Amino acid sequence: MTAENTIHYSVADHIAEISLDNPPVNALTLPMLEALVAAFRRAGKDDAVRTVLLTSAVPRRFSAGLDLKNLAGQPGGTARALLDQLYVELTEAQYHLGKPSIAVVDGAARGGGMTLAISCDVIIASEAATFGYPEIDLALVPAIHFVHLPKIIGRHRAFELLFSGRSFAAAEALALGLVSRVVPGHDVAAETGKLARAFAGKAPNAMRLARAAFMRANDLDYRRGVEYAAELFCNMAATDEAQEGLRAFAEKRPPRW
Numbered sequence: 290m291t292a293e294n295t296i297h298y299s300v301a302d303h304i305a306e307i308s309l310d311n312p313p314v315n316a317l318t319l320p321m322l323e324a325l326v327a328a329f330r331r332a333g334k335d336d337a338v339r340t341v342l343l344t345s346a347v348p349r350r351f352s353a354g355l356d357l358k359n360l361a362g363q364p365g366g367t368a369r370a371l372l373d374q375l376y377v378e379l380t381e382a383q384y385h386l387g388k389p390s391i392a393v394v395d396g397a398a399r400g401g402g403m404t405l406a407i408s409c410d411v412i413i414a415s416e417a418a419t420f421g422y423p424e425i426d427l428a429l430v431p432a433i434h435f436v437h438l439p440k441i442i443g444r445h446r447a448f449e450l451l452f453s454g455r456s457f458a459a460a461e462a463l464a465l466g467l468v469s470r471v472v473p474g475h476d477v478a479a480e481t482g483k484l485a486r487a488f489a490g491k492a493p494n495a496m497r498l499a500r501a502a503f504m505r506a507n508d509l510d511y512r513r514g515v516e517y518a519a520e521l522f523c524n525m526a527a528t529d530e531a532q533e534g535l536r537a538f539a540e541k542r543p544p545r546w
Contacts, residue, residue: 296324297346298331303339303489305332309405310346314353317401322374325405329382329390339489339496341390342481343409349417351392354400357427360526361535368526372519375401376433380515383408384504387497389488393481394418395474399456404433407441410500411484412468414459415477420467421456427534427544430525432518436511442466 295318297308307328309315332341345351355375360368383390392409399421406412424431431451438447442465450457459471472480488496525531530546537544 295321296328298328300332300335300338302486303337304342304485305335305338305340306342306344307332308344308346309352312347314350314397315345315347315402316353316356316358317371317375317405318356318359319370319374322371322379326374326378326382329379329386333382333386333388336493339388339491339493340485341386341388342393342485343390343405344393345396347396349396351394351396351398351418352402352405353397354402354404357535358539361532361539368523369519372522375404376515376519379405379408380511384508387500388493389496389500391481391485391488393477394420394459394468395477397421397456399423400431403431407434407437413477413481413484414462414468414471415474416459416471417474418459418462418468418471419456420459420462421454422451423454423456425452426454427538428525428528428530428546429534430522432521432525433515436514436518 295309295311297306297310299306299308307325309321309325311318311321329341332338355371360371389411390409391411391413392406393413394406395415395418397419398406400423403420403422422431422434434447434451438451441447442450446465459468462468463471470480526535533546534544
C-alpha cells in the first residue's frame, strides 16, 4: 500500500478530515508520516478549512504507532527519519495549523498513535478506545511523552503509565484528563461533528489569532524538548536490548534480556 492511499484527505462544510488507513493496525511508516504531515500543512494553507479531524478508517484501531518491524537491524538513520516526521514535523505542522484539530479515537491507540492524538487540540474517544505506552516492554523509550504527559496528568501518574507499559481504557483516560470527552461508539461521529461545526462556525481570523496565542502560552518548552526526545529514542533503539526487543516483537516471542 502506498502513502497515497494510507492517508485520505477530504473537505466538506469547512471541515477537513485526515483519515489513517494502513490495515491491520495503522502502523506508521515513513511515507505514511510524510503524507500525514503534508495533509496537515495542506489543511493549514486552505482558507476554506476551519476545523481539522484526524480519524481512522481501520475498525477498532486508531494507530499502533511506529512500524517497529522496520526498525529491527536498521541503521540509526531509519529511526531518526521516522521521528523527524512524527516528533518534529508533525509538531510544527500542528503548531502553525491556524485552526482547531480534533483527534477521534475509536479503538486502540498505542505509542506513536498516542503521539498523533496528543498532537491535536482536542481528543474525542469512544467507549471502546484504549490507550497505552508499550515502548518500555521492547526496551525502547516513549521519549516524546516524557515531555508533555506529566504536564497533562501529573508527574507520578505519568511515570506509572510510561514505565509500566500497561494499556488502559477510555474511562481512565478521561479521569486522568488525557482525553476531552468519552462518548458511546455509535455517537462518536455525531458528537465529533457537532464540535467540529461549532469550531468551524466561529470567526476564522479570531480563531486563528486566539489559537496562536493559546499555542504560545502553552508551549512550555515542548518544541525544544522534541529534539531531545528524538535523540533519546534513537540512542535507545540502537542498543542491544532494544534490538532484541524488536526482534522478539517481530518473531512474536518473549524477549530474552
